[in-house]
Amino acid sequence: MNGTLLVVIAGILAVLTIASIAGTILARRAATPESRATIANLNARTRSWWIMAFVVGAAVIIGPTATVILFAFLSFVALREFWTLTPSRPGDHRPLFLSFFVLLPLQYLLLGTAWYGLFSILIPVYAFLGLAAIATLAGETSDFLGRSAKVQWGLMLCVYAVSHAPALLILDIDTDPTLLFLYLIIVVQLSDVLQYVFGKLFGRHRFSPNISPSKTIEGLAGGGLSAIAIGTLLHPLTPFSPLQAAGVATAIVIAGFFGGFVLSAVKRDLAAKDWGTLIEGHGGVLDRIDSITFAAPLLFHITRYWFTP
Amino acid sequence: MIDLVRYLLIAGIRLLIGARAEWAGARPVERQRIYFANHASHFDTLAVLACLPPALRRRTHPVAARDYWARTRFHRFIAEDCLRSVLIDRRRESAEDPLGPVLAALASGDSVLIFPEGTRGQGDAIGSFKSGLFHLARQVPKAELVPVHLDNLARIMPKGSFLVVPITCTARFGAPLERIADEPKEAFLARARQAVVDLDTRRVAR
Structure with missing residues (x-):
């Protein structure tokens, strides 16, 4: 295990410790039932973050195979959540x-x-064509196009896109790919957290009440810009220069935002609030990795096309 | 050995179909109950058992068809030893009361789980209830009648398929059915069936 990885792990532990202490203080100060409910949810989220950080951290320390197996499991649960809500x-x-x-x-x-x-082509080409072919054998034509599209969406989102996060580990880059993988997780997840925090503190103007009532313009701007700043500062984890890291962080923060936004639209379409109940305070696994589904392929391709031989 | 197989069965079903309990009217407390649920797949017995807390699971006997579950020693081992099932003769092959074994289990103070549709339904529709539930309710007046709705089971393993799709199944436990004195059998069974139908949240949402 190298020194940078230890520093990253220590940093994550420090942030989580501060969050837990802040949550305890806020819980004592909360006066109205409404603020108590918000703080209770905040603390549930922090508890879950401890567990998630522990699981991802353990997988990273054990090695690439453990990380791939962990993401295969996350894909499995996410796909299960997708099909539990999708008819x-x-x-x-x-x-x-x-x-x-x-x-x-x-x-x-x-x-x-x-x-x-x-x-790179198994699901977009062969699952796309093959599953439609196999579906015809059941002889059911009602809503055939819509049903085939749902099958493909489930696979593309929960399996193909998610698998691009551990795929960073096979890239032949000058720096440790494990650190680039952690860079993706940290920037995208911090972007989500900071958008939530800025939204709670300064949120006034709803971004899109129809799709995601809790997202505000202040939250998006404050959280997004802070995440980009952190992504720039974390450039030693990546093969990018500080300026390149700023550009890449901007791309994955925007992609991550749309990941959460698109999946919110799908949830509204399916008349659900959360994808599941597995992660206390957050909802399902898919609620937590929605931003990664859009950001991971983008970071993978940017790095592969411009930063590998 | 039996404990291990039982544990693995429950853990396997949790991994595969999630098996989440929603207590929507009844609480998970140790009382004598007759749970009655819709029947859509081979997994529904396991799904309900996986949803119950261990203390309740230990004293809840699923009622299963003898003609299916007593076919081989393996089937019998799974049904009787692992799941603590009560096997009943739904074809009435002997002169005895087919509900006899169920009443014996209830007489010991334990709970039972029955699927009053008898056979597995087609798709999502819940079929009409057979009269066994009515007779049990009359003969064991102190047992609570708890309706249970299992969702998604027909999608997990439809009739005629051996392939399992791991969609999450939620078991909703509803408020115990009230007993109405001198209620005719048909009215009681229709009311019981409606109690299960009413627990289907998707029907409300759409």
Whole structure:
């Protein structure tokens, strides 16, 4: 384990400790029932962050294989949450079975063996065509186009996009890919947290009441800009110069925002508030990794095209 | 050995289908109960058991069909030893009261879990209830009648398929059914079925 990784882990522990102490103080000061509920949720979120930091940290320390297995598991739970809320018909049964038990393991197996060519086309090309072909064998035509699209969305979001986060580990870059992987997680998740904090403190103007009532312009601007600043300061974790890191952080913060936003729109469409209940205070796994689904492929491709031989 | 198999079955079902309990009217307390649920897949017995806290699970016996679960020693081991099932003769092959084993379990103060539709329904629709629940309710007046709705089970493993899709199943436990004196059988069964139907949150949402 190298020195930079230790510094990063110490930094995360420090931030979480401060958050826990601040939460305890705020809980004592909360006067109205409304603020008490907000602080209770905040503290539940912080407790969950401890667990999530521990799990991701342990996987990173054990090694790339553990990280790939962890993300395969996260994809599995996310896809399960996706299909718990998304309606399906009996004719979708075989495509769904193949999504969970063939394509998902295969995608992560290709990652584990660093077979990049097939990794990048398995789901967008072969699952896309193959699952539609298999669905026709069930003989059910009602809403066929819509159903096929849902099957593909589930796989693209929960498996293909998510798998691009651990895929950073197979990139042949000058710096330690583990640190680049942590850079993605830290910048994107801090962006979410800071948008939440700025929104609670200064939020006045709703960004889009229809899709996500809690998102405010003040939250987005304050949280987004702070996350970009942190992403710039963290450039030693990456193969980027400070200026390049600012540009990359801007790209993944914007992508991360739209990840959460698009998945909120999907949730509203399905008449749900959260994707699940697995992570206390946050909702489901998909609620927590929604921003990563959009940011991970972008960071992966930026790095692969411009920073690998 | 049996404890280990039982533990693995419950842990496996948790991993596969989540099996989350929602106590919407009944509380998870140790009282004698007749749980009655909709039946849509081979997993529903396990799903309800996985949702119950261990203390309640230990004293809840699922009622299962003898013609299916007593076919082989393996089936019997899973049903009787691991799941503490009560096997009943739904084809009435002997002259005895088919509910006899269920009444014996209830007489010991334990709870039972029954699927009054008898056979697995097609898709999401809940079929009409058979009369067993009515007779049990009359003969064991002190047991609470708790309706249970299982969602998504038909999507997890539809009839005629052996493939399992790991969609999360939620079991909603509703308020105990009131007993109305001298209620005719058909009215009681319709009311019981409606109590399960009413627990389906999706029907309310859409």
